[in-house]
Amino acid sequence: MYTVPDLLEVNAKSRIFRDKNKLLIIGKCIELEHPEILKQFIDDNYGVLGLCPEAVHVNMAGFKLIGILARGSFEEVSVLTVDGSMHCIQLHWMLEEVFKAMNLNGKIKRRHFIIYKGELKEVSARDVKISRFMYKVNSLASKLNYEKAICAIDEEVSS
Numbered sequence: 001m002y003t004v005p006d007l008l009e010v011n012a013k014s015r016i017f018r019d020k021n022k023l024l025i026i027g028k029c030i031e032l033e034h035p036e037i038l039k040q041f042i043d044d045n046y047g048v049l050g051l052c053p054e055a056v057h058v059n060m061a062g063f064k065l066i067g068i069l070a071r072g073s074f075e076e077v078s079v080l081t082v083d084g085s086m087h088c089i090q091l092h093w094m095l096e097e098v099f100k101a102m103n104l105n106g107k108i109k110r111r112h113f114i115i116y117k118g119e120l121k122e123v124s125a126r127d128v129k130i131s132r133f134m135y136k137v138n139s140l141a142s143k144l145n146y147e148k149a150i151c152a153i154d155e156e157v158s159s
Contacts, residue, residue, distance in 0.1 A: 004050040012067040017047025027081035027088040028052035078111040
């Protein structure tokens with residue numbers, strides 16, 4: 001069913017991405033649900049690996065990514081998931097944690113992409129970090145008029 005290689009099933013110096021300078025980790029469902037968006041990254045010469053965080057603990061994925069980054073020389077590492085998935089958001093948090101653990105800030109570019117209502121959007125590393133902390137999200141929503149913010153989110157989710 002899937003053709004994109006699984007992050008956990010490839011060698012840390014695999015030929016799939018050995019000669020690439022950009023690496024993309026996708027939520028596995030992207031391949032079937034949004035192939036046209038995935039094709040944009042493939043056409044842009046990304047090495048692509050997939051993972052389903054519903055099936056695999058994010059710690060395993062992060063440790064594998066550390067092994068890949070320690071052995072490769074990438075200019076960019078990115079994550080692409082669907083927006084709103086309680087599982088896929090972990091891939092974004094994982095990338096931030098790997099960059100922190102390996103002290104890669106400023107050494108390799110990292111990017112976070114989501115698919116929202118069928119459209120590709122980029123999200124900042126700052127916003128990914130904020131999303132990990134419910135208090136920060138709550139504080140921001142309160143400043144924006146909490147009730148109005150919740151209604152806007154509810155409308156977006158239900159449409």
